[in-house]
Amino acid sequence: xxxxxxxxxxxxxxxxxxxxxxxxxxxxxxxxxxxxxxxxxxxxxxxxxxxxxxxxxxxxxxxxxxxxxxxxxxxxxxxxxxxxxxxxxxxxxxxxxxxxxxxxxx
Numbered sequence: 168x169x170x171x172x173x174x175x176x177x178x179x180x181x182x183x184x185x186x187x188x189x190x191x192x193x194x195x196x197x198x199x200x201x202x203x204x205x206x207x208x209x210x211x212x213x214x215x216x217x218x219x220x221x222x223x224x225x226x227x228x229x230x231x232x233x234x235x236x237x238x239x240x241x242x243x244x245x246x247x248x249x250x251x252x253x254x255x256x257x258x259x260x261x262x263x264x265x266x267x268x269x270x271x272x273x
Contacts, residue, residue, distance in 0.1 A: 174220045174246070177232055181216075181244055187234050189243025196257045200241060209263040211238045217264075219249070233264065 171177035181187040192199040197206040216234035233245040247264075256264075 171218055174230055174232060177218050177220075178244055178246070181232075181234050185234070185242075187242045187244050189241050191233075191235055191243050191245040193245055193247055193256060193260075195255065196260055198235065198245060200237070200243065203241065205239075207237050207239075209259045212236065212263075214264060215242075231264075 171180055189200055189202060192201065194206065197208050198212060199206045213236050214233050215236055216232075218232040218234075220230045220232065229249050231247050231249050233247070234242070235245055236242050
């Protein structure tokens, strides 16, 4: 398993070393790629990697980093909080991003 370090180090490694150049935003039922003015539903992207980060002293520092590839070939990252800071998303989106869904966790 590759060591990605901190959240910011992981984002840099994914972008610079692995080609995940875009930044996605999480919406209720889609992810958004603002730079291309496009959105992707749950059937239009794959989660390639899931990285979890826990704050040493503050539970509000908990985050999940997703490495995503869309059906159009865009590769990028999505950062979301988990636990108390997690956003509200549809059941379909929650299932797609579920950490337990037989997906390798790095």
